[in-house]
Amino acid sequence: MAEDAMMRFLLLRVLAYRELCRSVRNSGRGNVFFAGLMLALAYMTFQPNAAGIVAIVYILYVGLALAELAVGLFKWFFPSAEGILFDAILQLVFAGWNLGWQGLIFAAGQPPNYFIVILGVLMLTGSFRRFQSYLELRKAFADRPTNEQIRWFDDLIREIKQADPELDDLALDLPTKPHYKAKLLGATAFFVEKSGRGVLILGPWDFTLHEDGERVRLQIVDREYKPFAIDESSLKNYRKWMASFNT
Numbered sequence: 001m002a003e004d005a006m007m008r009f010l011l012l013r014v015l016a017y018r019e020l021c022r023s024v025r026n027s028g029r030g031n032v033f034f035a036g037l038m039l040a041l042a043y044m045t046f047q048p049n050a051a052g053i054v055a056i057v058y059i060l061y062v063g064l065a066l067a068e069l070a071v072g073l074f075k076w077f078f079p080s081a082e083g084i085l086f087d088a089i090l091q092l093v094f095a096g097w098n099l100g101w102q103g104l105i106f107a108a109g110q111p112p113n114y115f116i117v118i119l120g121v122l123m124l125t126g127s128f129r130r131f132q133s134y135l136e137l138r139k140a141f142a143d144r145p146t147n148e149q150i151r152w153f154d155d156l157i158r159e160i161k162q163a164d165p166e167l168d169d170l171a172l173d174l175p176t177k178p179h180y181k182a183k184l185l186g187a188t189a190f191f192v193e194k195s196g197r198g199v200l201i202l203g204p205w206d207f208t209l210h211e212d213g214e215r216v217r218l219q220i221v222d223r224e225y226k227p228f229a230i231d232e233s234s235l236k237n238y239r240k241w242m243a244s245f246n247t
Helices: 001-046 055-078 079-105 114-143 147-162 232-242
Strands: 173-176 178-186 189-193 199-202 207-214 213-218
Touching: 001 055, 001 079, 001 114, 001 147, 001 189, 001 199, 055 079, 079 114, 147 178, 147 189, 173 232, 178 232, 207 232
Parallel strands: none
Antiparallel strands: 173 178, 178 189, 189 199, 207 213
């Protein structure tokens, strides 16, 4: 039992870390999109003969766009709490850029662009939220599993996706939507999407295969999937596994 509990703990720990990295990577897409939009605007408003303050402003604007792109790529390739910190700092710079220019316009006796002012305030608020997220993520990333544990987890996923229930009495092939492959490891069932990235870590009472003639219905906690045909080997492996908990 102690070994089962330890394995379940390690699996859940690596899974939580993977989901954490995925959320940071996904947020990086927004940075890349915004950077692309900024660079497109810079291209459309480019003035070849610009000089003086106009040229300086243009260079700073392109620099900010490239910084936004760099933050997005950093979050994608190196997901970490620091990526959110860089995002917060950059958004603070953007807020200062927008509010600063409108402040100069107002100081010169001209009415500011209230849309830009509101946008700057929203960016300022978003920056503070990202600073708060960074503090929370820094604690979450501090519990990072070892590289060896991450490799073991990834190798296990590949093994499950390739497992054949006829040759492996711990394997299940469940053609649901999404199509799950599973491995029965002690008191832990490791579900993996065959063609996706989804992973579920379940106990023997967290899911059930309800037999209904030649078809079965998979129920995971309170979610029930449509009936499907299952190969005899998978059903046999499931019955054998569940029988070990009923003795």
